[in-house]
Amino acid sequence: MAGSLRDVLLSDENRDAFVADARRVLDEEVRAKRGPTGIMLKGAYKTVNAVHATFVNSVLRVLLPDFLEQLQPHWDAFTSAGKRDFGTFLAGRGDQAADGLLAIVDRRAEASAYRSVAKLYGQLRSQAHKHVVQALPRVGTLIQRGMAAAD
Template sequence: MTPFRECIEQSPRHDQVIRDCAVLIESFLTNAGGVRGFALRSAVQTAQRKRPDLLETASRRVLPECLDALDPIYQIWDVDTHEDFAVHLVDIHGNRAQQAIIAVIDRRAQASNHRMVQSIYGRMRDSAHRDVERVLPDFGRLLADELALQTQRA
C-alpha cells in the first residue's frame, strides 16, 4: 500500500488539504475556552502579526510528519471493507493516533528555536492529549474526505 504521506502529498488537492488543516487549527483555537484558550489565541494572534500565514505554514510543515506517524494505522486500513477512514482512525485506533500526533508535536516543540513556542507548549503540554482528542475527529474527517475523493477519481 502507498505510504499515507505520499497519498496526501500527491493529491491534486494537496494545497487545499493544507488550507483545511489551517482552518481546523483556527477553529480549535477559536473554540478553546477559559484562560488557557485565551492564552493560546493571544500567542497565535501575536505571532500572526509577524506571519499572517502562520497556521498554513505550520500545517505545511507538520502535516507530513503527522501523516508519517499515522502511516501504520493507515496501512492496516482496508479500503475494500468500505469502513470509513475517520472511523478507523478515531473510533478504532484513536488512542494510538493521539499518541502518534502528540509525539510529533513534542518533537517539533523540542526542536524549535523559538523560546516562546517552547515555553507556551511546556505550559500547555499536560492538556495536549485532551486537545488532540478534541481535534482528532475533525482531522480524521478531513483525511477521510480526501481519501474518498481520491478513490472516486481512481
C-alpha cells in the same frame, strides 16, 4: 484509494488544498475551545498568528508529512476493517494516535529556532493530549475527505 496518506495528500496536485483544509480544521478546533483553557489556547494562537503571519501554515507544511506517516497504520486498519467513518475510527484510538502526533510536535518544538513559540507550546503542553484527542474526529474526516477527493 491507492497510495499512502503522505504520497496522496501531499502530492504536487493535492498539497496546497490539503494544507488549506488542515488549516481550516485547526482554526475550527481553536475557535471551538471553551473555558479558561480555551481562552489560553485562543490567546496563544492569536499571538503566534500576529507575530508570525505565515508561521502556522509553514508549520503545517513541515509537520503534515510526519503526521500522515504516523497516522498511516490507523488508516490501513480502517480501510482493512471496511469501516465508513475515519474520524470515528481514529477517535476510538485516541490515546495512541494523540501520543504519536504529540511526540512529533515535541521533537520539533525542542529543536525549533522559534524559542518564543516553543516556550508557549511548553506552557500549553500539559493540556495538549486532551485537545488532540478531541480534534481526532475532525482530523479523520479531513483525511478521509482528502483521500476520497484524490481517488
